[in-house]
Amino acid sequence: MTGKVRPRIALDAMGGDDAPLSAVLGAIQAAERFGDELQVVLVGDGAAIERVRPAHELEKLGMEIVHSSESVGMGESATGSYRKKQDSSIAVANRLVSEGKVDAIVSAGNTGAVVTASLLGLSRIKGVLRPAIASIVPTVHGRSLLLDVGAVADAKPANLFQFAVMGRVYAETVQGTKKPRVGLLNIGEEREKGSDLYKQAFRLLEERAAEINFIGNVEGRDVLSGDVDVVVCDGFTGNVLLKFAESIIGVVNGTIRKELGKSLVHKFGALLMKPVFAKLKARLNYEEVGGAPLLGVNGIVVIAHGSSSPLAIRNAIHMAAAMAQERVVAKIGEELSRELLREEATG
Amino acid sequence: MTGKVRPRIALDAMGGDDAPLSAVLGAIQAAERFGDELQVVLVGDGAAIERVRPAHELEKLGMEIVHSSESVGMGESATGSYRKKQDSSIAVANRLVSEGKVDAIVSAGNTGAVVTASLLGLSRIKGVLRPAIASIVPTVHGRSLLLDVGAVADAKPANLFQFAVMGRVYAETVQGTKKPRVGLLNIGEEREKGSDLYKQAFRLLEERAAEINFIGNVEGRDVLSGDVDVVVCDGFTGNVLLKFAESIIGVVNGTIRKELGKSLVHKFGALLMKPVFAKLKARLNYEEVGGAPLLGVNGIVVIAHGSSSPLAIRNAIHMAAAMAQERVVAKIGEELSRELLREEATG
Numbered sequence A, B: 001m002t003g004k005v006r007p008r009i010a011l012d013a014m015g016g017d018d019a020p021l022s023a024v025l026g027a028i029q030a031a032e033r034f035g036d037e038l039q040v041v042l043v044g045d046g047a048a049i050e051r052v053r054p055a056h057e058l059e060k061l062g063m064e065i066v067h068s069s070e071s072v073g074m075g076e077s078a079t080g081s082y083r084k085k086q087d088s089s090i091a092v093a094n095r096l097v098s099e100g101k102v103d104a105i106v107s108a109g110n111t112g113a114v115v116t117a118s119l120l121g122l123s124r125i126k127g128v129l130r131p132a133i134a135s136i137v138p139t140v141h142g143r144s145l146l147l148d149v150g151a152v153a154d155a156k157p158a159n160l161f162q163f164a165v166m167g168r169v170y171a172e173t174v175q176g177t178k179k180p181r182v183g184l185l186n187i188g189e190e191r192e193k194g195s196d197l198y199k200q201a202f203r204l205l206e207e208r209a210a211e212i213n214f215i216g217n218v219e220g221r222d223v224l225s226g227d228v229d230v231v232v233c234d235g236f237t238g239n240v241l242l243k244f245a246e247s248i249i250g251v252v253n254g255t256i257r258k259e260l261g262k263s264l265v266h267k268f269g270a271l272l273m274k275p276v277f278a279k280l281k282a283r284l285n286y287e288e289v290g291g292a293p294l295l296g297v298n299g300i301v302v303i304a305h306g307s308s309s310p311l312a313i314r315n316a317i318h319m320a321a322a323m324a325q326e327r328v329v330a331k332i333g334e335e336l337s338r339e340l341l342r343e344e345a346t347g
Helices: A021-034 A046-052 A055-060 A078-084 A089-098 A111-122 A157-173 A196-207 A235-260 A264-272 A274-284 A310-325 A328-346 B021-034 B046-052 B055-060 B078-084 B089-098 B111-122 B157-173 B196-207 B235-260 B264-272 B274-284 B310-325 B328-346
Strands: A008-012 A039-044 A064-067 A104-107 A132-138 A143-147 A182-185 A214-218 A230-232 A291-295 A300-304 B008-012 B039-044 B064-067 B104-107 B132-138 B143-147 B182-185 B214-218 B230-232 B291-295 B300-304
Touching (some): A008 A021, A008 A089, A008 A310, A021 A046, A021 A310, A039 A046, A039 A089, A046 A055, A046 A064, A055 A064, A078 A111, A089 A104, A089 A111, A111 A291, A111 A300, A132 A157, A132 A235, A143 A157, A157 A182, A157 A196, A157 A230, A157 A291, A182 A196, A196 A214, A235 A264, A235 A274, A235 B274, A264 A274, A264 B264, A264 B274, A274 B235, A291 A310, A291 A328, A300 A310, A310 A328, B008 B310, B021 B039, B021 B046, B021 B055, B021 B310, B039 B046, B046 B055, B046 B064, B055 B064, B089 B111, B104 B111, B111 B300, B132 B157, B132 B235, B143 B235, B157 B182, B157 B196, B157 B230, B157 B291, B157 B328, B182 B196, B196 B214, B235 B264, B291 B310, B310 B328
Parallel strands (some): A008 A104, A039 A064, A104 A300, A143 A230, A182 A214, A182 A230, B008 B039, B008 B104, B039 B064, B143 B230, B182 B214
Antiparallel strands (some): A132 A291, A291 A300, B132 B291
């Protein structure tokens, strides 16, 4: 690990809806803004990257380009693409991590393909049953973590328990939250609420309530309240919730715009209120957060939204560098090996 | 059924956070506004109801009061309260339905208690495996239906199939949607996406795609889009989603207010834009929809939000009357008996 110096972040230049444009522009923004904290390695079709900016300009910013001959489309099957495309940008980025040549990966590509490539290329941290995608959620007071948002559609109670442990490590180290409050997403606060999966997960979490700082069940309305720092759920529920949340900014904008169109007075009012709307948009706009860390694989992987703007890519690169600096992977390993030792002692 | 004349709606006066205040005021609003379409029967503690308005005033509006000596608290266990409190307002309201004295029930009380009392008091429509709570969701273009939002936390594929059938009947008859588009909430559009539950439900729905007008998998972002009329999911996912959605108006309001406090210019802008915000609030405010129909029990039950305003209660009463007029219960029975016949013929 070169983590303590300047973490090297491999950016999948072929990921994202308008690849490689936003990726390359985001990499440039990251190099300009955080060049003293991190290094960007662009992975992808060299010619396509050069069409955005000539290589010598990118090199001037301290960026390296690693050529890959293939890329995975947004609609491609995750496992199929991994087997068939050994030289895809995401597969090459994973190899760079496992060879120790970079410290982290950022990709705005096909989420399923990123998860599969990372699982197969990096494997899991010892003790981790399944990895989780954690989404950073803007709340009333700051930011919370929602996980899993799509890696594990059919979760087991033990998966949810581990998501809680991994989420707490992330919140504590990267987000700097002191004693993060961990809650289990459920349909009521009482311990007997929910499906069998959640009732069993509650019991597992309750046994370690003090170590995990488990505050019990939380509900849908608590996700944005800021009263809980890590919200644990299965990947099905989390994914539905996240995609719903992402759609709200559009509904709010659409409604306001539709009404504004009808009146000059309203339009003038909106002009005066512009900074207020900017704040509201920043609060509700999930894309600007940057990316979603994939926790549990034996390496640092940040998944950015397919429609990421260059700013979102820049922030995702910065997030990956912070994860490297904070040694998140090692810390998750330590926490879970402690759990394994405990199980061996009691089992 | 007196449905064809003026449906008689039993309102659980003891349900809701500030019972019986909002309930009684909502009943008055319903009688004043829709008195020629429906009749309200108030069920609850006579003395408490009279403290809001004297009985003779309520009678002048054509309202009847049926006394019940008990009520179920918001925190009470659903099955326990049903066994112990045979004279609770919700139990009495259910008896009125099964005795044919009223055509429908509206309650803003403890949801679990309402579901249990209705299941045990009215039993299920023949062929229905489990009932579902359907939530009316405001979309970009109008309204859609999301079900189940909390009756069945551990759903089976056959439950989801029936939710689709029941939701379609409701959308077609009460909401007047022609050929409602039915979608399965999932984490991707492809047929192989999701948990085992959803993969199996997809296959069941696909077999009857033409009759149900099943359009396939939809995602979290489609719930508010207006591109689907009936969104089918399990009660765990639906409940989490609904409570999350309900919390958004608060976050939007809170953010706008916080920013407004900082500047007179912004405040002036907000004043000019007041009607726009009213529209936005109306769009995002789930409480004003009225209530959530409980579909699948052998009688009409509408569950209102615990914090329902009198207006919400009024709308819930109107919704129950529409369900009676449209013979929703009988139509669900017909649809499902057709399914049963088909199974017998093929099985």
